[in-house]
Amino acid sequence: MNTIVSSGKCRLCGRLIGKAQMTKHLKTCVSNHAIAAPAKQGKRTRSFHIIVTATYDPRYWLHMEVPAKVTFARLDRVLRDIWLECCGHLSAFSFPQERSPRISSGEDLSQILARLMTLDYDDDIEEQGRLMRARVGSRLVPGMKFEYEYDFGTTTNLSLRVVDEWPTSPSNAKIRLLARNEPPDIRCALCGKPATNICPDCESTDQDCTFCDACAVGHRCGEEMLMPIVNSPRTGVCGYCGPSVEP
Template sequence: MHLCAPANATLEDLDDFLRDIWLECCGHLSVFTIEGTIYSISPMREYEERGMKIRLGDILGPGMKFYHEYDFGTTTDLTLRVVSELEGEAKSKSMQLLARNDPPPIACESCGKIATQVCTECIWSGGGWLCDECAREHECGEEMFLPVVNSPRVGMCGYAG
């Protein structure tokens, strides 16, 4: 995914954007790690964490890599990179999605058609990807299914896209 963010947007804004488009399922905690410093919505001073109300332009620059973790049970780890910096006045005060990948085709483990469901029990053993037809026959039952969506959270917790 590629996005454009104004320099005056905060880490909290970026966290909200990532949650809205790719991650949010149950209101889990998340953190950014930037050059060894952890930024959290609920910073714990005893762990030297900082808050997310810091402006992106004050801590990020071109070429920098930084990290985002969402949900500390079924954690989704993202590696983020600042590709470039644009000079001039921002046309928008909000983040904008510039490009996104096409969802990878995942084959049904039973028949080879495109999977539309994933079993949240079987995914832990590397399986559970099923088309609608094969899902009807699956031994775990429909209450275990989540939809296959274009997100790194597919099949995790309660994420349904």
């Protein structure tokens, strides 16, 4: 997997936009495609503009509009539908929390300050259950970064960032996909043509692992080991073969 795709399609206007320019583009495009019916005075609510990126493979990214009143469980469901769901694995969101430091004798001020800045992540199951039931508006603010994990065995890690918020109609209760990366240009390791299959066993041992249909015939690990290449950071992981279901 070699070439990093740096563009994606805006789901509002259909234009292909560079990854670095997509945030600026959406600021205007969302305004141009706002729901026409205005809410009554004093009845408007908020939606967040969230960028989701595969933590260890930034070729995969999403821009989403997430109403403040939807729950983290709903956001979890949408991420699963677009990119992740294969076997009903557990998942979790995590937010950075400051530790309460213990000051040891002999520590200088720089050491104490360094530990004060240390982040920890709360993975308590009970707390995670409460978080999933909570509305995203109870935790999120523009500028916030947080993390998401799907499957605690063969984990897919996502990094989320709240880049903006804007007023929206109270009737807007659905998460909206604003933009998504175009499929990465993944090539066959043997002939250089577009690859359609990946071998998880070969990938796990850093061997050539992506093949076109022709070169996949007679693969040494067995053709039954091959999985389809899909537009997801979970390509080749566990039993994930898609399909992608966009909201």
